[in-house]
Amino acid sequence: MLIRWSIRLLKWCALALAAVYLFWIWSLVMLKWVNPPTTGVQIQRFVEAKLAGKTYHKRIVFVPLSSISPQLPHAVIASEDERFYTHHGVDWIETRKIAESSEEAGKLGRGASTITQQLVKNLFFTTHRNPVRKAFEYTLALLADTILGKQRELELYLNVVEWGPGVWGAEAASEYHYHIPASKLDREQAARLAACLPSPRKWRPQKMDNFSASILDRMRMMNW
Secondary structure, rough: OHHHEEEEEEHHHHHHHHHHHHHHHHHHHOOOOOOOOHHHHHHHHHHHHOOOOEEEEEEEOOOOOOHOOOHHHHHHHHHHHHOOOOOOOOOHHHHHHHHHHHHOOOOEEEOOOOOEEEEEEEEOOOOOHHHHHHHHHHHHHHHHHHHHHHHHHHHHHHHOOOOOOEHHHHHHHHHHHOOOOHHOHHHHHHHHHHOOOOOOOOOOHOOOOHHHHHHHHHEEEEEO
16 A cells, blocks of 8 residues: 555656646747746745745846846856857856866855856746756756857746846846946946856945956957
8 A cells, every 4th residue: 555655656747747847848848939927036036025924125126137237148158068059058167177177176156057057047936946946947047058049048047047136137227237228238247247246245336346357357358
């Protein structure tokens, strides 16, 4: 009896997982044309604020990629994912480097998430790290790259990524930090915004002198 119920439970779990995965795939197909009304990380921040008894003010204005200064995607790619245009959602070269360094150090090292993987995380998951989420993130990133294409991925990422407390996307970040639209960002401002992405709720553009200088150097090396 116990074995029979265990088998049934495994089947139900497998069916539930398949249903969730199909929903993610359907969502990616829709996101090729439809802008997301919210994301997993945005919901996470709302819940965190409510549990802490804090007021949550969400700033977000979705704009097309053509309305964002090209300096910003260049800075973000130089900072976050230099091989963005050559990989297919997952940077296996960087992943191998991280795995090798982690093995040598005897502990799990930093992540090697591409922009595509970060987009998937922002859309469907939370900022909490765990191996199960990472496994889904890898497979969904490969699908996202195929379904969405590079330009739509970049457009979505730049519009949903966190850039401060309650600040989401390039347009809101430009207005919040510089009081200008994203279309008016110059190289220096773009590099400073990109430098904040690893810790957007703590870091501020005006404090990112060294990191932004490094990003500007990378942009020049990439002929941007």
